[in-house]
Amino acid sequence: MFFTKLNRKTRIFLILQSTAMLIGTMAHLTWVIKNGFLSVNYHAPVFAKFFWDGLTFVDPIAAILLVIKPKIGIWMTFIIITVDVFHNFILCFRNAPDSNYFSYWITGNWMLMCQIFFLLFVLVTFKSNIKEVKIKSLES
Numbered sequence: 001m002f003f004t005k006l007n008r009k010t011r012i013f014l015i016l017q018s019t020a021m022l023i024g025t026m027a028h029l030t031w032v033i034k035n036g037f038l039s040v041n042y043h044a045p046v047f048a049k050f051f052w053d054g055l056t057f058v059d060p061i062a063a064i065l066l067v068i069k070p071k072i073g074i075w076m077t078f079i080i081i082t083v084d085v086f087h088n089f090i091l092c093f094r095n096a097p098d099s100n101y102f103s104y105w106i107t108g109n110w111m112l113m114c115q116i117f118f119l120l121f122v123l124v125t126f127k128s129n130i131k132e133v134k135i136k137s138l139e140s
Contacts, residue, residue, distance in 0.1 A: 006136055009128075017121070018073075021060070021080075025059040027111075061076070074129050085112070089116075
C-alpha cells in the first residue's frame with residue numbers, strides 16, 4: 001500500500017486529518033439523524049442546508065482518500081475545509097456581535113473556531129504532505 005511508503009511524519013499528519021474529517025462526518029450525520037435532511041432547524045438559507053448535509057457524504061470520502069489515495073485526499077481535504085470555513089464564517093458573521101459581546105460570540109461559535117484551527121493545520125502541513133507524496137510516487 002502506498003500509504004505505508006510515506007514517512008512517519010506525513011502518515012501522522014494524514015491520519016490526524018482523516019480523523020478530523022471523520023469527526024466532521026459524525027457531526028453532520030448526528031444532525032441529519034436527529035433533524036433530517038435540509039432541516040428547518042438549521043435556520044439558514046437552503047444553499048447552506050444543502051452544503052452542510054452534503055458534507056455528510058463528502059467528508060468521509062476525503063478521510064478515506066487521505067489513506068488510500070493521499071494526493072487526491074490532501075487536495076480534497078484542503079478544498080473542503082477551505083470552503084467550509086469560508087461558508088460558515090460568512091453565515092456566522094451575519095450576526096456579528098459588537099465588541100462588548102465578542103467573547104460570548106466566540107464561545108457560541110466554538111465549532112467554527114475548531115474548523116479554523118483545523119484549516120490552519122491543513123495549510124501548515126499541505127506543502128510537506130504534497131512533496132512527500134510526489135517523492136514517493138516517483139520512487140514507485
